[in-house]
Amino acid sequence: MHTLQKQIQSTPKAAIMYNPCIILSLFFALILFSALPLTEAAGGRWRMLQKSVGIAAMHMQLLRNDRVVMFDRTDFGPSNLSLPGGKCLRDPKAVVKVDCTAHSIEYNVVANTFRPLMVQSDVWCSSGSVFTDGTLVQTGGFNSGERRVRTFEPCSTCDWKEIQLGLLARRWYATNHILPDGRQIIIGGRRQFNYEFYPKTAATQKLFDLPFLAETNDNNIENNLYPFVFLQPDGNLFIFANNRAILFDYTKNRVVRTFPAIPDGEPRCYPSTGSAVMLPLKLDAKSIEVEVLVCGGAPKGSYTKANRGVFVEALKTCARIKITDRNPKWVMETMPQPRVMVDMLLLPNGNVLLINGGSAGTAGWELGRKPVLNPVLYHTNNPLGRRFELQNPTTIPRMYHSTAILLRDGRVLVGGSNPNSLYNFTGVLFPTELSLEAFSPSYLDPEFSSFRPAIQYPISPAKVRHGQALKVGFTVPGRVAPTKVSVTILSPAFNTHSFSMNQRLLNLGSRAFRLRGSSKYEVEVTIPGSLIVAPSGYYMLYVVHQEIPSEGIWVQIA
Ligand SMILES: *[C@@H]1O[C@H](CO)[C@@H](O)[C@H](O)[C@H]1NC(C)=O
Ligand SMILES: *[C@@H]1O[C@H](CO)[C@@H](O)[C@H](O)[C@H]1NC(C)=O
Numbered sequence: 001m002h003t004l005q006k007q008i009q010s011t012p013k014a015a016i017m018y019n020p021c022i023i024l025s026l027f028f029a030l031i032l033f034s035a036l037p038l039t040e041a042a043g044g045r046w047r048m049l050q051k052s053v054g055i056a057a058m059h060m061q062l063l064r065n066d067r068v069v070m071f072d073r074t075d076f077g078p079s080n081l082s083l084p085g086g087k088c089l090r091d092p093k094a095v096v097k098v099d100c101t102a103h104s105i106e107y108n109v110v111a112n113t114f115r116p117l118m119v120q121s122d123v124w125c126s127s128g129s130v131f132t133d134g135t136l137v138q139t140g141g142f143n144s145g146e147r148r149v150r151t152f153e154p155c156s157t158c159d160w161k162e163i164q165l166g167l168l169a170r171r172w173y174a175t176n177h178i179l180p181d182g183r184q185i186i187i188g189g190r191r192q193f194n195y196e197f198y199p200k201t202a203a204t205q206k207l208f209d210l211p212f213l214a215e216t217n218d219n220n221i222e223n224n225l226y227p228f229v230f231l232q233p234d235g236n237l238f239i240f241a242n243n244r245a246i247l248f249d250y251t252k253n254r255v256v257r258t259f260p261a262i263p264d265g266e267p268r269c270y271p272s273t274g275s276a277v278m279l280p281l282k283l284d285a286k287s288i289e290v291e292v293l294v295c296g297g298a299p300k301g302s303y304t305k306a307n308r309g310v311f312v313e314a315l316k317t318c319a320r321i322k323i324t325d326r327n328p329k330w331v332m333e334t335m336p337q338p339r340v341m342v343d344m345l346l347l348p349n350g351n352v353l354l355i356n357g358g359s360a361g362t363a364g365w366e367l368g369r370k371p372v373l374n375p376v377l378y379h380t381n382n383p384l385g386r387r388f389e390l391q392n393p394t395t396i397p398r399m400y401h402s403t404a405i406l407l408r409d410g411r412v413l414v415g416g417s418n419p420n421s422l423y424n425f426t427g428v429l430f431p432t433e434l435s436l437e438a439f440s441p442s443y444l445d446p447e448f449s450s451f452r453p454a455i456q457y458p459i460s461p462a463k464v465r466h467g468q469a470l471k472v473g474f475t476v477p478g479r480v481a482p483t484k485v486s487v488t489i490l491s492p493a494f495n496t497h498s499f500s501m502n503q504r505l506l507n508l509g510s511r512a513f514r515l516r517g518s519s520k521y522e523v524e525v526t527i528p529g530s531l532i533v534a535p536s537g538y539y540m541l542y543v544v545h546q547e548i549p550s551e552g553i554w555v556q557i558a
Contacts, residue, residue: 043442044375044391049413052434053105053114054081056423057415059126060403062109062492063154064134064461064538064554068405068413069117071104073124075142077422079103080434081116089120093143095422104160107436109407117152120162121145127176127226128494129184129502132536132558136494139186139198140171147171149198168196168207173225173270176494176501177237180531185250187239188213188227195250208253216242216269221303223267226497228276231504233288235532238323240276240294242267247323262319262330268297273363274315275344275498277352279380280488283528284509293320293378295354296339298362306367311360314340318378336388337372341498343404345412346505348488348542348549352378353391353412353441356398357498363400366419366429371397375412375439394437399430403495404439408540408552412439443548450478453485453543453550456520460553461538467529473515473522474543474550482545485512487525489539489555506534527557 057070072079075094079101083089088100102116103123122145128138136152149166152158167186174189179197187195193213197204216224224241232238236256237248243265247257268274274297281288295318302312316338319330341357354376360369373393379386394414398404402417417433418424425431442448456473464470476482487508493500508525515522523543528534540552 042374042390042392043445045440045444046392046394047438047440049112049436049438050114052080053107053415053436054101054116054434055079055103055105056401056418056432056434057403057436058401058418059123059128059494059496060405060413060415061128061130061136061494062405062407063130063136064556065154065156066109066408067154067156068107068109069104069136069152070107070403070415071117071119071123072401072416072418073142074099074103074119074122074144075124076103079423081105083116083118087118089118091122091144094122109413117159119150119160121148121150123150125173125497127171127174127186127496127501129176129178130492130494130537131178131184132182134538134556137184137198139167139176140174140189142172166198169194173497175227175229175499177229177231178502178535178537179231180235180535182536185237187229188225188241190222190225193217208250212239212246212248212255213241216244218242218267218300221271223269223272225270226273226499227269228294228499229501230278230292231532231535232290233281233530233533238278238290238292240292241269245292259321259323259328260330262294263332264317266297266299266315268294268315270497271303271363271367272298272300273341273498274339275342275500277344277346277500277503279352280346280350280505280507281533282507282509283533284507288324288533289322290324291320291322293318293344293352295335295344296342296357298340303362303364303367306361306364311369314338314359314361331384333384333387336376336390337374339372341368341400341402342372343495343498343500345404345406345500346490346503347406347441347443348410348490348540348552349443349544349547350380350488350505350507351547352380354378355404355412355414355439356402358397358399363497365400365421368399368419368430371399371430373397375441377441391439391442394439396433396435396437397430398433401497402433405493405495405500406490407438408554410441410444410549410551412441414439448548451476451545451548453482453545453548455543455550455553458553458555462553462555464527464555464557466527466531466534466557468527469524470527471522471524472541472543473520475520476545481514482512482521484546485521485523486510486544487523487541488544489534489541490552491537491539
């Protein structure tokens with residue numbers, strides 16, 4: 001279906017330029033327009049959902065009730081949203097000692113409304129993941145929040161609950177991942193070259209060293225915070241920090257395998273923030289191949305230079321590696337634009353959306369420049385050199401502390417951006433963004449509506465067991481019987497600082513059959529039998545027809 005893809009043409013090289021005036025004016029035009037988006041015919045649409053939700057969405061997590069928990073930090077000073085019932089937070093270390101405003105909200109996707117929530121400690125640069133039962137378990141932060149564990153149950157009247165000393169170490173800029181036994185592992189954080197579990201068992205009441213984090217630490221600059229972590233089908237963890245990766249057996253505290261560094265040697269983790277995804281796992285194959293894609297970041301030295309007012313061009317490359325190969329090698333690809341602080345989201349059809357960020361500088365206070373307003377689709381299964389497709393731009397820069405997550409209906413929720421150390425709406429390059437937008441990738445363009453499947457059953461939320469056969473009924477508006485149908489399940493990720501923790505897409509494969517005497521179809525798929533491949537919990541399930549996904553339904557794998 002190549003109409004789906006409007007390929008990016010490389011900028012035509014100006015043919016003969018012998019007139020120095022033309023060259024000069026072109027030069028100035030280039031400078032002028034270098035901050036503007038490329039405006040070729042592209043797909044996808046933007047919509048403003050809320051001009052202000054009162055806080056800057058720095059962290060986001062979609063829950064099984066189609067509500068999104070968001071929060072920024074409690075030491076920002078008063079937000080633009082009051083806490084209900086005269087509640088106030090007292091924090092002697094914050095800018096404002098008594099703060100009666102909210103720093104967290106619950107956003108209702110279906111109704112497009114929100115309500116304030118009350119976090120009781122500083123959640124700044126924290127991390128989290130959703131437990132098997134759908135509860136968000138969220139850890140760490142700054143000062144009052146550095147060893148906290150917080151839980152949020154998905155219900156329309158619930159609020160945060162906090163456990164004072166739930167962590168053994170301070171965790172600021174750590175990465176969490178859900179484990180097959182339902183616990184989560186919490187890895188690293190500033191000056192923490194170790195990991196721990198939550199909740200803890202008798203055998204895990206301690207910190208476990210992870211020298212890899214010390215080895216990838218670029219002195220005071222770090223470049224290895226918020227490491228990229230993915231649970232592998234063999235039970236190990238793939239951990240990427242700075243410019244290289246290991247396969248790690250967390251049960252034996254042992255490095256199983258060391259992968260080569262990305263050939264250009266450039267850092268990809270905070271503050272040289274790029275991002276990464278584990279590409280879709282295809283479960284209908286004999287053995288599961290695993291590929292990881294890392295994109296963007298900032299060259300070595302960018303952070304130091306940015307602090308001196310020199311904003312280096314961001315990295316323009318992605319690196320892809322098949323980690324299940326005997327001799328895995330990074331294969332480099334070039335994005336349409338350089339990009340730092342880029343979010344990478346797995347879409348229901350297995351493609352990847354690159355969204356948010358800038359093309360110069362780094363992450364950190366006021367250190368990013370040249371916002372990149374166009375999202376880019378990455379066509380996972382296209383041949384090398386034909387994978388990037390530009391999407392229509394937004395008008396709002398989404399720089400440091402911006403967020404993006406996939407919603408069940410296939411749209412992408414985009415929020416946040418606050419490179420300023422306080423809420424600041426005037427006199428700064430990138431004012432604090434309190435708005436929420438929705439980006440609809442080109443698969444939601446009306447021209448594809450005759451392809452779009454609509455799931456008839458099971459009814460959402462559906463309960464399924466590991467290894468169970470599941471029949472999924474759907475209709476397709478077009479007259480022609482659907483071909484190339486697959487079913488995918490996606491775990492809702494915890495997004496902050498351009499990384500989506502616990503992002504996982506399983507392609508369950510399948511073939512569709514027309515139900516006798518009707519225009520309805522059915523596919524039968526098998527829910528993975530392995531807790532390692534598919535940790536228990538809530539997933540969004542999609543029927544995908546030639547790259548056009550249905551609206552998802554919630555399934556609970558238990
Ligand atoms: C936030 O509140 C401040 C102070 O009341 C106000 O000046 C500002 O316009 C508000 N900003 C937004 C985006 O709502
Ligand atoms: C916003 O930033 C500007 C420029 O640094 C500064 O002058 C101003 O005081 C800041 N405003 C607030 C509310 O912090």
